[in-house]
Amino acid sequence: MKLSRYPSAVIALACSAGFLHADVVTLKDGKKLEGNILSETPTSIRMKYRLTPKIWDEREFQRSEIAEGGILKQKPEEVEILELRKFSPTPDLMTAEKYEQLIQDRLRPFVNRYPGTKEAAEVEEMIKVAQEEKEKVVAGGAKLEGKWLSREEAKAEALNIKAFGIAAALHEKAEAKDYSGALKEFDKLTDPRTGLPASIYYPKTVEEILGVLKSYEGQVNQMISNQPTLQKMREDSTKKLIEPDLSRLNDAIKREKENWKNTFEEERKVTRWFTPYKYDLESLKVLAKTITDEIDRLKAIDLPSITRVNAALAEVMRADAKAATDRAALPKMAEAIVAGETAAATVNPSSREFYRAFFGSYRERYTYFSQTVGAASGQMQPAAAGSAGGSSAIAGTATPTTDDKVAAALAAATAPAQPAAAPAAQPGAAAPAAMPAAQPGAYPQQAGYPQQQAGYPQQQAGYPQGYTQPQAAAPAAAAEEEGMGLMTMIYIVVAVVALVVLGAVLLKKKKK
Structure with a gap:
């Protein structure tokens, strides 16, 4: 039996089935409470509700506190389908495997749990659509910005499809305030060796990443401002300790520094956007300078x-x-x-x-x-x-x-x-060249990028990467026209050899 690729989500969904029905109670002051009504009496209700998105509370409410018609009870399927509706329409650039995971891990289990409900019928339609779209992907198509591309169109848009995927990942990380991760994605999009700066999504992403850089700049500058205070607080805390607590704290600080340094050295080999460490002032200043330089570079782009x-x-x-x-x-x-x-x-x-x-x-x-x-x-x-x-x-x-x-x-x-002349009627005409490569693979280096590395062949002067420089045509035909043909030379050589052999035979007979 093949295990689900989303085991934790499925287990959590199954374990919480008893709590999926969401009841909404509206109080007379306009406040809405979402949760589960645990019990009811003619004068009150007891409810478990969300105090905050992550904190639950439980209390009893008098019916006199509740607005008229302010108790709304929802069934589990009415609540659960709200999450599934987020997949309609389906996201862009889903692979066939992701379609299958959506169908098997999310949609079919819902239909099996709530058969015969109107929500199950709605999800059945979603399964039908997902299957149809999966078949399009298997055939080579792709969904880009809500529009379906055929196999041929997807090939033509290959560069833009790749750039769109990176831009989407960048946006997701920026929304989560993972500024370092967003900038790493942006570097993939700006590497000239990939050709992605020529995509239609590159200039659009530049505008978004400038906002990310501004936010990150404020965050890092705040860390620089806080570092002396944090460092002093740590040192003061150390002075107040005695053994064995002092040794344990010093060992913990040492391990923390070593772990960060190892991570820092590894990250610097592949990216400018290393993980900041609030206690290391020097690296924070380097990061702040990198951010400022990148902002200036991007602002200069036309x-x-x-x-x-x-x-x-x-x-x-x-x-x-x-x-x-x-x-x-x-x-x-x-x-x-x-x-x-x-x-x-x-x-x-x-x-x-x-x-x-x-x-x-x-x-x-x-x-x-x-x-x-x-x-x-x-x-x-x-x-x-x-x-x-x-x-x-x-x-x-x-x-x-x-x-x-x-x-x-x-x-x-x-x-x-124009009348097409036969090739034989044009002596000396060059044969049709091999079709040039569609997309050069090597580009001039730009500031801020590593020099050409192994695996990226250097470009021939005057020819884009992937296009072979035409070789001079062999002069065989010209040589035959200017002098003696090859076959004629062979006949002459054979005749000379025959005469020599015949002469030797005659000479031998004469001596006898």
């Missing part, structure tokens, strides 16, 4: 331009996913490349270099698709200057106006049909 560039890149990726088979996607890809490069030309130099690798890769793919799709349909599509297949605004070359560039790009993508 978010409107970055937002425009990343939105254009998203359009490029969507068109790229269809360009191999759909000629109509090529104009959209060209237009988005040009729009993105135009916007990227206005950002800071470091970001410009980051985007150059992306757009360079997609320009090469655009050219490849233009040639292959055009050849398949009997049409060739030459790249015009300033178009997506030609010069690049982001590369710092001559930049015509945006309208001119888009027009040129569209012209390149929708050029009039």
Whole structure:
């Protein structure tokens, strides 16, 4: 028997079944008490109710204290279904395994406990929806911001899907005031080697993380302010103790420091956002400086331009996913490349270099698709200057106006049909290049990030990571045209050998 992945939740739910019915009593002063009515008399009721979210109290109330119609009794299923309704609609980016866990651990047990109730019928419908959505996920689909993407669409949105998942985890930790955890998630999103800064969720998350940094800054500065007082209080407490209590306290302090130091050293190897220790003033100041520097860095980002560039890149990726088979996607890809490069030309130099690798890769793919799709349909599509297949605004070359560039790009993508010449009729023509990689994997380093590590191959000059530099074509064909053909040379060699053998035989006979 397979055990539930949520054993504690299921056990707690089963053990508390007798307390699940929530009674609500409204007093005449307007105060509402939620809990369980334990007993009733004609003049009073005894109730166990929540004094605070975590503290329960029990007392007797006179009916004269209760408002008219102020006693509302709920059944267990009416209370329990409130939690299940939080899964309708289901969260974004759930895996097939999570759907199965939801069905088996939460929904089906409810139906089994309360068969025949209207709440059970509601949950049965939730099970049906969860099963249907699970099948979509198994087929390669994904739910993003409440919208379902097909397998092909999910592939095109792969970068944004990954970024959305990180942004969601960041938001959850920020809501829980786990500022260090939220910042660690943000570092995943800003690492240029992953390409995630090019996602549409990166600029949105920058705004949220600035609020997190401000809150964390206040928290750490308060710890710095409190440290001298805390340190003095500890020292004063130590002076008042005698053996063996003094030794026990000193040993406890020593162990605490050693444990923090070990954790600190391990965390510093992988993150800037180490766990603060209220007694270590030096590390607190380092953390405060890191927070201040990060705030300054993020404030300097041109978010409107970055937002425009990343939105254009998203359009490029969507068109790229269809360009191999759909000629109509090529104009959209060209237009988005040009729009993105135009916007990227206005950002800071470091970001410009980051985007150059992306757009360079997609320009090469655009050219490849233009040639292959055009050849398949009997049409060739030459790249015009300033178009997506030609010069690049982001590369710092001559930049015509945006309208001119888009027009040129569209012209390149929708050029009039040209008769497709047979390959044999074009001596010396290069064979079609291998399709370039869609997303470069290595990017220029930015301040605050570790240098390139093992496992991240260095980028070839002039070519994005993942794109192999074209090799010079073998000159065999040219050599045959300029001189003697290979087969002719073989025939001559064979004839010479035959003559030598024949001459030797004749000479031998003559001597005899």
